[in-house]
Amino acid sequence: MLAQILVSGVTAGAVYALVALGFVVLHRGTRVVHFGLGDQLTLSAYIVVIGQVFLGLPFAAAILLSLLLSAGFGVLIERGVMRPLRGSPLLVMIIATLAIGAAVREGLRASMGPLPWPVPFLLSPAPFTLGGLVLVPANLAVVGVALAVMLALFAMLRWTRFGRAIVAVYENPTGAAIVGISVPGVHARLWGLSSVLAAVAGILMAPLITLSPDMGTIGIKGFAAAILGGFNSLPGAIAGGFLLGIVETGAGVYVSTAMKDIVSYALLIGCVLLLPRGLFGTAEARKV
Amino acid sequence: MTLELAGIEAGYGGARVVQGVSLAVPPGRIVALLGPNGAGKSTTLRVVAGLLRPRGGEVRLDGERIAGLPPDAVLRRGLALVPERRELFPSLSVAENLDLGAYARRDRAGIAADLEMVFALFPRLRERRTQPARTLSGGEQQMLAIARGLMSRPRYLLLDEPSLGLAPLLIEEIFRKLVEIRAHGTAILLVEQNAAAALRVADHGYVLETGIIRLEGSAAALAADDAVRDAYLR
Ligand SMILES: Nc1ncnc2c1ncn2[C@@H]1O[C@H](COP(=O)(O)OP(=O)(O)O)[C@@H](O)[C@H]1O
Ligand SMILES: [Mg+2]
Numbered sequence: 001m002l003a004q005i006l007v008s009g010v011t012a013g014a015v016y017a018l019v020a021l022g023f024v025v026l027h028r029g030t031r032v033v034h035f036g037l038g039d040q041l042t043l044s045a046y047i048v049v050i051g052q053v054f055l056g057l058p059f060a061a062a063i064l065l066s067l068l069l070s071a072g073f074g075v076l077i078e079r080g081v082m083r084p085l086r087g088s089p090l091l092v093m094i095i096a097t098l099a100i101g102a103a104v105r106e107g108l109r110a111s112m113g114p115l116p117w118p119v120p121f122l123l124s125p126a127p128f129t130l131g132g133l134v135l136v137p138a139n140l141a142v143v144g145v146a147l148a149v150m151l152a153l154f155a156m157l158r159w160t161r162f163g164r165a166i167v168a169v170y171e172n173p174t175g176a177a178i179v180g181i182s183v184p185g186v187h188a189r190l191w192g193l194s195s196v197l198a199a200v201a202g203i204l205m206a207p208l209i210t211l212s213p214d215m216g217t218i219g220i221k222g223f224a225a226a227i228l229g230g231f232n233s234l235p236g237a238i239a240g241g242f243l244l245g246i247v248e249t250g251a252g253v254y255v256s257t258a259m260k261d262i263v264s265y266a267l268l269i270g271c272v273l274l275l276p277r278g279l280f281g282t283a284e285a286r287k288v
Numbered sequence: 289m290t291l292e293l294a295g296i297e298a299g300y301g302g303a304r305v306v307q308g309v310s311l312a313v314p315p316g317r318i319v320a321l322l323g324p325n326g327a328g329k330s331t332t333l334r335v336v337a338g339l340l341r342p343r344g345g346e347v348r349l350d351g352e353r354i355a356g357l358p359p360d361a362v363l364r365r366g367l368a369l370v371p372e373r374r375e376l377f378p379s380l381s382v383a384e385n386l387d388l389g390a391y392a393r394r395d396r397a398g399i400a401a402d403l404e405m406v407f408a409l410f411p412r413l414r415e416r417r418t419q420p421a422r423t424l425s426g427g428e429q430q431m432l433a434i435a436r437g438l439m440s441r442p443r444y445l446l447l448d449e450p451s452l453g454l455a456p457l458l459i460e461e462i463f464r465k466l467v468e469i470r471a472h473g474t475a476i477l478l479v480e481q482n483a484a485a486a487l488r489v490a491d492h493g494y495v496l497e498t499g500i501i502r503l504e505g506s507a508a509a510l511a512a513d514d515a516v517r518d519a520y521l522r
């Protein structure tokens with residue numbers, strides 16, 4: 001039973017981890033908490049549907065289109081909204097992200113209707129049993145893709161020029177500026193990167209639940225996972241995501257399915273009250 | 289081929305901190321900008337490095353107006369700031385800090401050669417190359433900050449109070465390195481409260497008080513000046 005909960009929990013956990021990464025990747029560099037991220041995730045899933053159903057694109061091309069447009073949308077938010085707001089209080093920027101989220105959500109409701117749309121699975125949704133465990137190929141694909149994206153993210157930060165500039169801004173924005181890194185340019189990249197992470201989460205999650213304009217509430221799960229992880233640590237965000245997915249699945253099995261969603265809110269509140277740095281968070285890097 | 293400031297005015301909010309500063313740094317020279325705490329020395333350097341937009345005046349590099357350019361554009365024109373607070377990347381290693389110092393460059397061979405050059409200049413950094421910057425001592429952090437600045441191969445190094453918080457022997461060592469850096473062809477605008485140490489290595493100097501240049505002259509003349517001796521040397 002426990003093993004089954006683990007196996008089932010990691011599917012949701014992988015998606016939460018991606019959303020949590022989306023929050024943390026952006027916040028560490030810009031200090032902005034993007035409350036529209038969940039709705040951007042929904043938009044990205046809808047773009048896949050639009051590409052397939054309305055433009056007649058193959059599934060892979062529709063996904064590529066969605067990822068590109070999502071990255072572009074993120075950069076556009078930075079250029080069009082956040083950069084002009086530079087110098088205003090952080091709270092103003094955060095409220096702007098709420099407004100962007102609401103606009104995306106209601107725009108989708110108005111244009112795509114409130115009805116759910118079907119989104120294809122990556123692999124078969126038909127379960128099979130292996131060593132007493134019920135496995136679903138579609139769910140395994142979700143976990144596999146999410147893990148691959150996480151590895152790619154860490155490799156990018158470690159080994160590419162693009163990633164080194166991001167790490168430098170994480171470490172010290174003034175230091176980054178004086179070695180010749182354009183900090184506003186890195187902010188734009190972070191908005192794009194965060195949007196792509198949310199997009200992958202949305203595209204992975206859409207077939208498992210129903211795609212509706214309110215799918216963005218999954219953003220709250222990702223937010224809770226990021227808080228669990230301390231909100232400034234990328235590995236923490238991943239661990240927080242998997243932990244939340246597993247705990248939630250366990251609560252669904254042992255208590256009731258209605259409890260599932262309450263668990264993440266309870267963890268969120270409990271964590272903020274008892275462990276303000278999260279389970280894995282470290283103190284802010286001390287300035288040298 | 290000169291870095292020139294003409295009538296620079298700058299401040300924060302309502303405070304006018306720098307009130308019409310003009311000075312020149314010829315290529316390959318060390319020019320000291322001296323003055324008491326709060327005079328506006330760091331603010332002047334922040335303007336030159338593009339971290340602060342001036343309210344008036346001009347910064348010219350080889351005749352080009354560079355005031356108001358973003359810091360990355362200033363760096364690409366050959367000016368590197370070593371700020372008072374050092375602004376290192378604390379959890380990255382010494383080697384990674386130096387590598388980021390060369391971020392704006394693409395010439396791999398030149399970067400490798402300059403890495404050898406800064407390791408020769410500060411052998412302590414080679415020993416510590418894998419250590420996170422935050423684990424270095426104050427003096428080593430200052431060396432790393434200077435070395436990181438040099439990794440961009442600047443024509444002008446803007447150095448803010450390299451002696452701050454260091455023991456006298458270490459100050460001696462760092463200032464000897466400044467002479468070596470000048471010998472490599474890099475000019476230095478050296479901001480210091482420690483006038484004695486600065487005037488020993490500088491070619492020329494300016495004294496800034498409450499945002500205004502009060503005195504200017506060759507390092508030797510300033511070191512011999514009664515007003516400077518009374519206020520800063522003693
Ligand atoms: N970021 C800032 N905001 C407001 N005032 C500042 C800031 N930085 C410096 N000042 C003020 O500007 C004046 C000059 O500071 P600074 O340029 O650092 O002087 P110096 O480097 O000569 O000691 C001081 O009165 C200081 O309090
Ligand atoms: Mg100062």
